[in-house]
Amino acid sequence: MALVLRSQKSCTVNPLKMSQPIGGALAFLGIDRCMPMLHGSQGCTAFGLVLFQRHFNEGIPMQTTAMSEVATVMGGLDNIGSAILNIQQRTQPALIGICSTGVTETKGDDVDGYLKNFRAQHPELDSLALVYVSTPDFRGAFQDGWSSACASMVGTLVQGDAWTGAGSRRINVLAGSHLTPADLDEIRDMCAAFGLGATVFPDISGSLDGHVPEEFTPNSLGGTPLEAIAGMGGAELTIALGEQMRPAADALARKTGQAYVLFDRVLGLEATDQLLDCLSRVSGRPVPAKYRRQRSQLVDAMLDAHFFFGGKKIAVGAEPDLLWELGNWVHEMGAVLQTAITTTDSPLLSRIPCAEVLLGDLEDLESGSANCDLLLTHSHGRQASGRLGIPLHRIGIPIFDRLGAAHRGILGYRGAMGLTFDIANLLAGSETENTPASWPLPAESPDACAPAALAE
Amino acid sequence: MLSNKIQDVFSEPGCSKNQGKSEKERKKGCTRALQPGGAAGGCAFDGAKIALQPITDVAHLVHGPIACEGNSWDNRGSRSSGSQLWRTGFTTDITELDVVYGGEKHLFRSIREILEKYDPPAVFVYQTCVPAMVGDDIEAVCKAASQKFGKPVIPVNSPGFVGAKNLGNKLAGEALLDYVIGTEEPEHSTPYDINIIGEYNLSGELWQVKPLLDHLGIRITCCISGDARYHDVAQSHRARAAMMVCSKSMINIARKMEERYSIPFFEGSFYGISDTSESLRQISRLLVGRGAAAELLERTEALIAREEARVWERIGEYTPRLRGKRVLLFTGGVKSWSVVSALQEAGMIVVGTSVKKSTSEDKEKIKEIMGQDAHMIDDMTPREMFSLFRDARADILLSGGRSQFAALKNLMPWVDINQERHHAFNGYEGMVELVRQIDLSLHNPMWQIVRKPAPWDLREVS
Numbered sequence: 001m002a003l004v005l006r007s008q009k010s011c012t013v014n015p016l017k018m019s020q021p022i023g024g025a026l027a028f029l030g031i032d033r034c035m036p037m038l039h040g041s042q043g044c045t046a047f048g049l050v051l052f053q054r055h056f057n058e059g060i061p062m063q064t065t066a067m068s069e070v071a072t073v074m075g076g077l078d079n080i081g082s083a084i085l086n087i088q089q090r091t092q093p094a095l096i097g098i099c100s101t102g103v104t105e106t107k108g109d110d111v112d113g114y115l116k117n118f119r120a121q122h123p124e125l126d127s128l129a130l131v132y133v134s135t136p137d138f139r140g141a142f143q144d145g146w147s148s149a150c151a152s153m154v155g156t157l158v159q160g161d162a163w164t165g166a167g168s169r170r171i172n173v174l175a176g177s178h179l180t181p182a183d184l185d186e187i188r189d190m191c192a193a194f195g196l197g198a199t200v201f202p203d204i205s206g207s208l209d210g211h212v213p214e215e216f217t218p219n220s221l222g223g224t225p226l227e228a229i230a231g232m233g234g235a236e237l238t239i240a241l242g243e244q245m246r247p248a249a250d251a252l253a254r255k256t257g258q259a260y261v262l263f264d265r266v267l268g269l270e271a272t273d274q275l276l277d278c279l280s281r282v283s284g285r286p287v288p289a290k291y292r293r294q295r296s297q298l299v300d301a302m303l304d305a306h307f308f309f310g311g312k313k314i315a316v317g318a319e320p321d322l323l324w325e326l327g328n329w330v331h332e333m334g335a336v337l338q339t340a341i342t343t344t345d346s347p348l349l350s351r352i353p354c355a356e357v358l359l360g361d362l363e364d365l366e367s368g369s370a371n372c373d374l375l376l377t378h379s380h381g382r383q384a385s386g387r388l389g390i391p392l393h394r395i396g397i398p399i400f401d402r403l404g405a406a407h408r409g410i411l412g413y414r415g416a417m418g419l420t421f422d423i424a425n426l427l428a429g430s431e432t433e434n435t436p437a438s439w440p441l442p443a444e445s446p447d448a449c450a451p452a453a454l455a456e
Numbered sequence: 457m458l459s460n461k462i463q464d465v466f467s468e469p470g471c472s473k474n475q476g477k478s479e480k481e482r483k484k485g486c487t488r489a490l491q492p493g494g495a496a497g498g499c500a501f502d503g504a505k506i507a508l509q510p511i512t513d514v515a516h517l518v519h520g521p522i523a524c525e526g527n528s529w530d531n532r533g534s535r536s537s538g539s540q541l542w543r544t545g546f547t548t549d550i551t552e553l554d555v556v557y558g559g560e561k562h563l564f565r566s567i568r569e570i571l572e573k574y575d576p577p578a579v580f581v582y583q584t585c586v587p588a589m590v591g592d593d594i595e596a597v598c599k600a601a602s603q604k605f606g607k608p609v610i611p612v613n614s615p616g617f618v619g620a621k622n623l624g625n626k627l628a629g630e631a632l633l634d635y636v637i638g639t640e641e642p643e644h645s646t647p648y649d650i651n652i653i654g655e656y657n658l659s660g661e662l663w664q665v666k667p668l669l670d671h672l673g674i675r676i677t678c679c680i681s682g683d684a685r686y687h688d689v690a691q692s693h694r695a696r697a698a699m700m701v702c703s704k705s706m707i708n709i710a711r712k713m714e715e716r717y718s719i720p721f722f723e724g725s726f727y728g729i730s731d732t733s734e735s736l737r738q739i740s741r742l743l744v745g746r747g748a749a750a751e752l753l754e755r756t757e758a759l760i761a762r763e764e765a766r767v768w769e770r771i772g773e774y775t776p777r778l779r780g781k782r783v784l785l786f787t788g789g790v791k792s793w794s795v796v797s798a799l800q801e802a803g804m805i806v807v808g809t810s811v812k813k814s815t816s817e818d819k820e821k822i823k824e825i826m827g828q829d830a831h832m833i834d835d836m837t838p839r840e841m842f843s844l845f846r847d848a849r850a851d852i853l854l855s856g857g858r859s860q861f862a863a864l865k866n867l868m869p870w871v872d873i874n875q876e877r878h879h880a881f882n883g884y885e886g887m888v889e890l891v892r893q894i895d896l897s898l899h900n901p902m903w904q905i906v907r908k909p910a911p912w913d914l915r916e917v918s
Contacts, residue, residue, distance in 0.1 A: 009569060010548070010562055010565035010566040010568075010569055011517065011546055011547070011548060011565070011566035011567075011569045011570055012522075012525075012526075012545075012546070012547045012548070012549035013544060013545065013546055013570075013573075014529070014544055014545045015522060015525060015526035015529060015545050015547060015549065017522050017526050017549070018522065018523075018526050018527050019521065019522045019523035019526060019527055021523065022523070022527055037493070040585075041499045041585050041615075041616035041617040042490055042495045042496075042497065042498070042499050042616070042620070043498050043499025043500075043501055043502045043524075043616040044499075044523055044616070045495075046496070046497055046498040046499065046502060047498075047502070047523065047524075047527040047528040048527055050528070050531065051527055051528070051531075053857070053858075054531070058861065059858075059861040059865075063493050063494075063495075064492070064493075064495050065492045065493070066490035066491060066492045066493075066495040067585075067617050068490065068617055068619075069615075069617045069618050071617075072585065072589060072617045073589070079492040080492070082491075082492045082493065083492035083493030083494075084493065085493070086491065086492060086493030086494045087493040087494075090493070090494065101523065102520070102521040102523060102555075102585065102586040103585040103586060103589070103616075103617065106555055106585075106586050106589050106590065107589065136521075136552075137520075137521035137522055137523040137524075137586070138521040138522075138550050138551050138552055138554070138555055138586065139551065139552055141522070212865050212867070213865065216839050216843075216862075216865070218839065380529070380530060380545075383530070383540075383543060383544075400531070
């Protein structure tokens, strides 16, 4: 349906895309007592840290191997070792998640090999988990970094026993980077409503949901515990949310022989129906009354809101999985997905209900939105919105000029209902009232019908 | 050569810290070796970008992978009175092909696209780690592009791995000195023209001071780099005097402009009341020394007297509400003591101040203002800060964004006084605003409510 195009420009203007390593780092932040570390120059970490701090309004633990010029040229493997020792001494995390960067990938450091030797030399650190993921800045995007980090964690941290989950009343939820802490809370509540315990992985709802902790901690606080990850093979089923979680789900299936179901959509009436139906079948319990009621509320919201969506032109700039959610949902509500810009490849792109999907930037979004009614993208869309005079709904990462990003979700009937109202209200608020000049005749219309005085 | 440049910047004779060092120590440089696993803060590229990005009408093009620009663009609080082009994020967003084959052609084409689409007076090209490793010669590409397109294309050679932010600030200054300053002549100049160096116009704070200068008939030829236009920077060598703000970042510009163009400068600050007055005096003195009429000094004193009286009166209005409140001041350093007197005037007690980046001179000044038992904090981990608040030894924290959670998560008030802040704190106006913000924060009724435990917690205790 959609033609997938790549920008032909040399210069990216107003980037939509963020880099792989910080996508990986955010996945690590969803693990309890973790210290993410970028193997690169210290700026690589500083930019990501500031970005997350402003998005979540939380202190962000994140470290760097602080590559100097000499280390960059001669190889920086020793920096990894000294960084691990340093972090271990200062903050005692349960896990250090290491992401490579453009700097160290250009040199081609063999980190896996180095870590093997490091392990052998430091048996005292056996209880410290280390996960490495290759995330060069010059390839892919944020979502790819998240995806790879999750697959690496499954590969390293899950215990590879045979599947033992039958009748355990536990399920695994592999969550993509397009989901917010609010979404993760929602899916966990859903599972609980069916009597299912859920291991949400990675779980940024524990660590980055904006709460006031009792104690100060230098590592991530909350998030998936390592023991829970190790025991993921003991769940009845794995549910993967977002196409980006397929590599992790595959890795888990390979390791434990466990089946998985992948939901590429969590937003909307049908998507939520599917999700609840799956939970109902796994648990053998009927869908609880509260969700039947919420479903009915969403249906009513859609009925009330569709007047505002009908025929409206909407431009979306988002990473592939979020674009897939939003593009389909906008289409389902009767609006037209006029412009779709994304950051990286995905098998979903060609199926998005739009003439073209462009791997591009926010300049492309801006030039494709001249006659649109609404922009849907992250906070960096604000300049385009201002210049075009088109309302912007901020969604995705980063949202640094509005509060509460962690508490707004799209998942479940309530997530969809919230988004439906937010967007409908924006569209309603920007409708222009009709004036006497709203319906002019064409300028060159034949004058034969006009009275003589006007025909002059 | 980049390494020569770095050496040159390190041995800066104008730097007061350098003056106390031996030849050998100077050569070693002033950036501490970064500790893997224990480092915080930005890289040299970050520093260079921060220093130059406030030049408003220029296209700032980052040559590197998406991380360098994509993760950080449009996140600075500088303000422009004109062009908004500086807020547009331009990057070559290099791919594996560029890493393998080199990215020079990609860079050249990017420059052309920018000139065709946005027609800026100049393009600044920032080098980053990966193309520096690959060996892309951005100086050569910029030279070729300048010749081909007839527009200045300025290389800023400050890849992240060469050091920390501060070094990048200085390398950015070198780029201006080498390629921009003195390349154009102004239509006219007056004996009342000054440069302000090292002021970034965060939250528009330059405009809190500009009316004072306007009132005295003093013209800002160029502010480097807050709210600057490219042509102003190019013509800034015709100013008669200069003020250097925030000493650590751009001292090389001030000193070399003195060397090359005989523009005398002084190191001053518009942060704090006495500092503002002293800076105004210094500006007038330098200008009179360079040919301005001597009556400028009297007009300056008259303005200072009038404005100081006005500001003390306005701050005094807050004294009844702020008397005895305990403030912990945690900033970059130089700024620490310049606000202490204003806080004291409003009746507050400064219980501690950071001296992490302060010189010994700064520390003396702190003792002078706060007394011998001034609590000077060299460095503090977030955990230590957290416990400081837990023990209720301070009522409010004034700091940069990074340490905000030490206060907020302890249900303690915090006011942002670093780069990312929303409020402007320059000049006389700025001190009133700072005291007003502290008052608003301290007396927000929200604190009482959030500090109350939940009723069931109370019940469970009893």
